[in-house]
Amino acid sequence: MVSPKALIKKLFGNESSQALDEEQTNDSRVGQLKREFAEHPTKGLNPHKLYQILESAEQGDLKAQSELFDDMEEKDPQIGADLGKRRQLSAEREWQIVPPDGADAREKKAAEQAAEVFSGIEVEDLILDLGTGIGHGWANLELAWGRDGAMRFIEQPTLRPHSWFRLHPEDQNCITLRDMSATGAELWPLGWIQHRHRAKAGYVARMGLHRMLAWPYLFQNYALGDLAQLLEIYGMPARIGKYPKNATEKEKATLLRAVVSLGQNAAGIIPDGMSLDFLEAASGRADVYKAMMDWCERAKAKAILGGTLTSGTGEGTNTNALGNVHERGQMSLIRSDARQYAGSIGKHILWPMAALNFGIEKPSRAPRFYLDTGETEDLERLSKSLPTIVDMGAKIPMWWFHEKSGIPKAAEGEEVLMPKAAPKPVGALRLAQPQGQRIAALRLGDSEEPDAPDLQLERLQREGDTAIEPWVEQIQALVEEVESLEELRDRLVELAPELGVEDFAEVMTEALAAAHLAGRYDIVEGV
Incomplete structure (x- = not known):
């Protein structure tokens, strides 16, 4: 059995245990970052200055570009509103944490522990912080670890300003903390959520959407x-x-x-x-x-939301159909964002917790984080079309129905809604086969030998048919006489008082009496 310290060192490196005890930004080598003030490079911005800022970022100095991007989002209502909308559309989704496919008992416990931890933090704030990576191309959130006995868990992650970081001069995809060195301090394993958001392709310095919006x-x-x-x-x-x-x-x-x-x-x-x-x-x-x-x-609207009609910048001649097309394009971006957030959360939070607490070494066997981005169908339309499709022979799985309707599947032992019992026609009534002799309570004639329940039902139905047979004959004769449905309607109203109900009422009285006596007998016998 590998010890916890050895497992941490094996999976996350030598400095990983230090991140469990303190935050890296408390280190004296990078402590000056908390005393810095933004220089606001949008002051006096012109094409030459903008080109210099973007070029410096490609060479590893991200500070000016990050501060420029923050200013753009703060000063431009269009950029701020559209990016805020895109982030919020992901943050408002319902989240869930599930074990991997074919999970064993240990992996299920890891998922339960992770779900309990996430229920104690602000997941919406976490998604909004990760969403800053849409404009910058990346976002780094520092992790604080807590402890409950032997169990390790994360507390609310903290978004650190993008201007605190730089690129390693020998690796354009490696982000480091700015310190007094030429390369920057490497980020501690287990100490950060290092989110990379691919709103556009390219190296870290060029994958941010704000580079497209700067001009x-x-x-x-x-x-x-x-x-x-x-x-x-x-x-x-x-x-x-x-x-x-x-x-x-x-x-x-x-x-x-x-x-x-x-x-x-x-x-x-x-x-x-x-x-x-x-x-x-x-x-x-x-x-x-x-x-x-x-x-x-x-x-700017097309770059952020994929269209203009969902941000209020479209032309006056736009149609509702075109607006729906733009909205579907926007939702494809939201689904992509949600998958990228889930990937970073799984890699930098769920897997480390599963490894530290349950010894799960493979990231593929760690719990999985999901944001519900499924679009539900209209329930009224679904309830009308689905029975017809099923009657045609289509084999539709139950999980598909729950996904499309948005109705969650009930867990085992959970209370569920039950359908209302539909009234049964008189001719279809059947009494259950009694246990023991209860026929004596169902005697409706002078016969000394009791009838079986099925014989009784046959008798009642036969007598009922005999009682309503005159009705059928009179109505059939009336149908042959009239020339239109309207005339038949009026004649039926006139015929109603002439239809004798005495025989049918007698049959119904006997049937109700039989049912009543059978019910009392069931109570007495405890059936």
Whole structure:
């Protein structure tokens, strides 16, 4: 039997045990990261500066690019809203943790323990934090470990700023913590959820969706600035102040202040002998700037959500059918996001807990995390179409029905809803075969020998048919006389009082009396 320490060292390396006792960011070598402030590279952003930031990230320096991406999401409502929507659509899904296929008792216990741990943390916050990897291409959440006796469990993971990390100079896919060294500190095993989100293909520095959004963000800012300048220049009438030839510099400055004040406050004073003229505002076209801003908005919506009609940036002529197409494209992105979150959670949380607590060495035998992304069918439509399909001979598995309807499958021993008992027709009534002699309670004639239950039922049905036979004859004759359904309806109403019910009522009375006596006999005999 391998000892727990030896197993940890074998599976996760030498520094893994240190991560179980403390967080790596508490180490003195990287402690300065918690005292850093963002430099906000969007200040004075231009094409040359943006190109330098993106190029530096490809060379390993991720700090400026990460801070740029944070600023973009904070300052641009379109980017912030669409990315927030995409993350929230995954975070609001129901989650579950299940053992692997063909699990043994140990693997089932590992899944139960993991589900208990996750019920004690904010899973929605965890998914939202992992969702920051959509824009950046990756997200690192630091793990804090707790202990309950011999059992190890994780506490709420903490998202660390993307600017704290850099790329290893010899491996563009290896992320390290920035410290005083040229390569950075390697992340401790068991200490991090190292999530890689492939919103687009490429190395770590280039797989973030924000690299695609950076240029529309910049172009839109230029267009917005130009539009604001246009409104300032052409949206107000020009003011011209006139002063006499012998005016002093002080009088000229007074007139200038009055002209400016009139532009801002629509009020001012000027010395006597001076004048102010207002010229009609020049006409300027804002269409070109609005066209550029609309293009940038649509480009960002398509990059984030896969379409424009789910973010409110579509054209006015869009149809509902086209909107449904865009929504289906959006849901395919959400399902991909959910699978990537589940993969990182399984690799960096569920497998380590299963290995530490239950000695499960293979990641494939660790518990599995799922976000429910299944789309349920309309229950009314499903209830109408499914019986017809089944009657045609289709063999539909029960799990498919539960998946499509969204109705969970009841666990063993769990209370379930039962169908309401349908009333049975008189001709189909059958009394159960009694135990022992209860025939004496069912005597309906003068016969000294009791009838068997089936004989009684045959007698009742025969007498009932005899009682309603006159009805059938009268109605059949009426059908032959009338010429339309409307006339038959009216004639049936007139015929109803003439149909004799005495014989049929007598038969029903006998049947109810027999059923009543049989029930009492069952109670007495304890059947």
